Amino acid sequence: MNTVITGISGFVGQNLSAFLRKEDFTVNGLSLRNSWEFPQNTDAIIHLAGKAHDTSNTSDAEEYFRVNKGLTITLFNQFLQSDAASFFYFSSVKASADTVENVLDENNIPNPQTPYGKSKLEAEQYLLSQELPSEKKVFIIRPCMVHGRGNKGNLNLLYNIVEKGIPWPLASFKNERSFLSIDNLNFLIFEMLQKHKNLESGIYNFADDQALSTNDLISLISKTTGRKQKFLKISPSLIKTVAKLGDFLPLPLNSERLKKLTESYVVSNLKIKKALGIEKLPLTAQQGLEITIKSFKK
Numbered sequence: 001m002n003t004v005i006t007g008i009s010g011f012v013g014q015n016l017s018a019f020l021r022k023e024d025f026t027v028n029g030l031s032l033r034n035s036w037e038f039p040q041n042t043d044a045i046i047h048l049a050g051k052a053h054d055t056s057n058t059s060d061a062e063e064y065f066r067v068n069k070g071l072t073i074t075l076f077n078q079f080l081q082s083d084a085a086s087f088f089y090f091s092s093v094k095a096s097a098d099t100v101e102n103v104l105d106e107n108n109i110p111n112p113q114t115p116y117g118k119s120k121l122e123a124e125q126y127l128l129s130q131e132l133p134s135e136k137k138v139f140i141i142r143p144c145m146v147h148g149r150g151n152k153g154n155l156n157l158l159y160n161i162v163e164k165g166i167p168w169p170l171a172s173f174k175n176e177r178s179f180l181s182i183d184n185l186n187f188l189i190f191e192m193l194q195k196h197k198n199l200e201s202g203i204y205n206f207a208d209d210q211a212l213s214t215n216d217l218i219s220l221i222s223k224t225t226g227r228k229q230k231f232l233k234i235s236p237s238l239i240k241t242v243a244k245l246g247d248f249l250p251l252p253l254n255s256e257r258l259k260k261l262t263e264s265y266v267v268s269n270l271k272i273k274k275a276l277g278i279e280k281l282p283l284t285a286q287q288g289l290e291i292t293i294k295s296f297k298k
Helices: 011-022 061-081 115-129 154-163 182-198 214-225 236-246 255-262 270-276 285-295
Strands: 002-006 026-030 044-047 086-090 137-143 145-147 177-181 202-206
Touching: 002 011, 011 026, 011 182, 044 061, 044 182, 061 086, 061 115, 086 115, 086 182, 115 137, 115 202, 137 182, 145 182, 145 285, 154 214, 154 255, 154 285, 177 182, 177 285, 182 202, 182 270, 182 285, 202 270, 214 285, 236 255
Parallel strands: 002 026, 002 044, 044 086, 086 137, 137 202, 145 177
Antiparallel strands: none
16 A cells, blocks of 8 residues: 655654555655655655644644644645545544543544644534545544654653652642543554544544553653652642743643643543454553553663
8 A cells, every 4th residue: 555644853753754665665755845746656644744733832823723724734735636545644633632531432512722733623613614535535633642662742741750850749630531542543543544434534542441540650761760659738729839830931741741741631432442343452551551661760
């Protein structure tokens, strides 16, 4: 199968392209910076390129819409004119909700609050509003937080705290969060590519099978690295006050980062597993996280 991937130089793109090539796929990267055209005999287009969520909230809002919506529309319209059979758009769970009270599934009525989430949602809405030829499929992928070897996100922040022997200062917050191992992401895309003719176009959440609390994650990092776990329970109201100061001052904690570290955000992956006819993903959430944590030591 011939596959084109935009954003192939990014974290997901590098891992996914390497995985697919091992499975004998032909993979071509496509840069959207200038004019482009799909290689001949392209079967699937995986659109990863986009403007990522800026937790420091300093990015221009219009840039999100220009990149995440505008480029997606242009690429999709070329897909309609091509011979490719399937179009994978990597959106985000943030296109659906910034906060989750129970479990987020694909039936949730979207209500994003940030330019990032809104731009992703508007791109989704455009794709879903277009009439597709009978032989073409569009799959909108909404992953939660992706991690893996080489990941430098909030997991790396937590790892550094444990490595330095600093007590986890947010232990008084109780939460549950979904994560997504890059290995499970690769597996799901591979399965979808193999079975795309039998899948319905539409939105699919991607997440590991289990959710973990941030305290669970600190314990897992401590166990994996052989460090003693240390928890510090500080009043949540005091922590929130400090985080608000960080919105205006160069502090290591601001409201957006505190939210990412302490909120509950559980994502259901039942729809994609049912569609593919699988009971569980290759790696548990704990196994995937252990792989990521061990990679930080190298």
